Amino acid sequence: MPSRADYKNTWNELAQTPEEAFLYVGGTRDEAELDATAIHTLNVLRATVGIRDEDDFVEIGCGVGRVGKSLGPIVKSWTGCDASGAMVDLANKRLAAMDNANAIEVSGHDLQPLADASYDVVYSTVVFMHLDDWDRYRYVQEAFRILRPGGRFWCDNISIMTENGWKYFEEHCKAFSPLERPTHIAKCSTPQELTTYLQRAGFTDVQTRERDLWVDAWGVKPLAE
Template identity: 30%
Template sequence: MTDTNYRAVWDRRSADDLAALEAVDNSGSEAVARATGAHTADMVATAVDLGPDDAILELGCGAARIGRELVGRCGHWTGVDISPNMIKVAGRRLEGHDNVRLEVLERTSLSMIDSDSLDKAYSVAVLCHMDKEDLFLYLREIARTLKSGGLAYVETWNLADPVGWQRWMYEVNFWDRSDHSERKDVARNQFCVAEEFALYAERAGLDVLVVFRDSPWLQMVVGKDLDAARREQERNRLAEQRSKIAHTPLFGQLFLEAIRVIYGDTHPKQSLRRLDAMGDRPEVGLYRTLIEGLWEQDPDRYGPPPEE
């Protein structure tokens, strides 16, 4: 029987610490999660212009892959998630920090967070795993809980990107092979085009500053109650810092290599060879770590991983 609610799916995927890490970034490895977490944390901090005193919220914080890397860079970090198991893992990974609040969500609402209380908010790899009604409700909640002048970073899958389309086709083909008398997986990957994603944000009451769209992900930075001068200032800042925020087409190609390995379409050895031909860029190193990690975790499937 297909799970019919978000919590059941994500609790099942996070029964222990390593399972939770696998669910958040496909790694199943503390070392890889720290590497991908640090990379994503830098991107988020730049997108929302994170300051040392900021109160920041992560919607769908999972195992605190990103939060663990941001908690020392802000005044207060709050992580909320639909899955009690994820929140337990996040708590263990954040032990020793006293500027942290963790909350289990009961429904698509941030009712435990006061209105106008947050300087910043973000959500990574979460809004793509829910129905559009829930995506919109959460954007409305971000609009409610941000202070005037606050900023948020949110993302979902980009259907209009060539790799985004290929990712969507994995979902289409999976459903095509599935039992159609069952409901679809509630946590399946869902996709938008940039105009649709921006429309939800605008109708939720947020000012859309930018939607980066050159990769399989739509990366949107929004603000609350920004006057024209501040909007222009933030747009200029985001344009200047684009290379630190926007995923590149190369990042999309690397991601495709990773999902080909995950879905069994290619052997990690072949993917790593293709990565070698992509040069020495930091994102290539990040995906090399991820793909090597996938190989190390499953020697029965792929054979013994290389020594080095």
């Protein structure tokens, strides 16, 4: 079994069939249901960092292109990044009809080969839960690097501070013995943790909000560094 930080092998193993990949990134094996979950994410993006038709978007941990399929048609470009080559292949098949959308395979620990100061929005949804805390921060730093001045970043994770978030934490605590926990098991955050990552990476106007199970965090890259 790969280690938790071996995101590439972990998620390639979970994406051996399209149905398994859909299940692990969207909680369903059904294409129509998968598409429907993306609409909620678009609404959260609109309420936090905004969606503009002139924006170049990057998604960290794009999976099968669940969000990109809905976001691509309403923005200038969408680039999905994922450590799993199997996920990337599935994403590009689902996005084949869009000229402005594509997914690329990355190391699992950075956003190479994306260029510095080249994008308007970077976001990551339902991904930080699967990462070690150091790698969460590393991706926030990478988002800052590739954003243009004035660019926006948003991420989410399960919040241990909400009632449903704590319930989720307790259930997973009881479900597995320490040596049997899956490498992709979800780990929670707090608003303070995500705020610290964004501020330490250099973002300003950092905000958080909790909603049921989740905490959102977002901020802006300063116009002048």
